[in-house]
Amino acid sequence: MEKKEQLRRLLSNTNALLEAMRYSTATASGEAANLGRYSSYKTFLRKYDGLVKMAAPLLANPSLLDVFNLDNIKGSGDTVWRVQKEYFELAYSNTALLKSLLEGEIGYAEDETHNLRDFIQGNLRMAVFAVPDKEMEVREFSVGRRES
Numbered sequence: 001m002e003k004k005e006q007l008r009r010l011l012s013n014t015n016a017l018l019e020a021m022r023y024s025t026a027t028a029s030g031e032a033a034n035l036g037r038y039s040s041y042k043t044f045l046r047k048y049d050g051l052v053k054m055a056a057p058l059l060a061n062p063s064l065l066d067v068f069n070l071d072n073i074k075g076s077g078d079t080v081w082r083v084q085k086e087y088f089e090l091a092y093s094n095t096a097l098l099k100s101l102l103e104g105e106i107g108y109a110e111d112e113t114h115n116l117r118d119f120i121q122g123n124l125r126m127a128v129f130a131v132p133d134k135e136m137e138v139r140e141f142s143v144g145r146r147e148s
Helices: 003-026 041-056 081-106 110-128 133-147
Strands: none
Touching: 003 081, 003 133, 041 081
């Protein structure tokens, strides 16, 4: 598989991990919500570590990313919620940084800009056969498109 495709897949996985982390904290409710809100931190650290190990050889500067020795990190039953929150935030911030590095390596912003430009040009060609001379022609075209 080509490097850029590997990076895109890793970016997709990283986005999924960030979304799972947001969902995990947003769905906690009830009296004990604060106690259990961050209890899955070790799972998220493990998933992040797996992504980093796959991404590091593909990145120009992987030294910005942390790697965790999960054997030295206690489980949720052996930690207080403040420590769980700290680990959770470490996992989240490092995953967000990984996302940024992957996007930079792919040239994500540049790719998206080119995709948007190509989309607009392709669709404008279908809709506009001549360059409008007056603003009124643009408005008439806009109104006509909304009505059809």
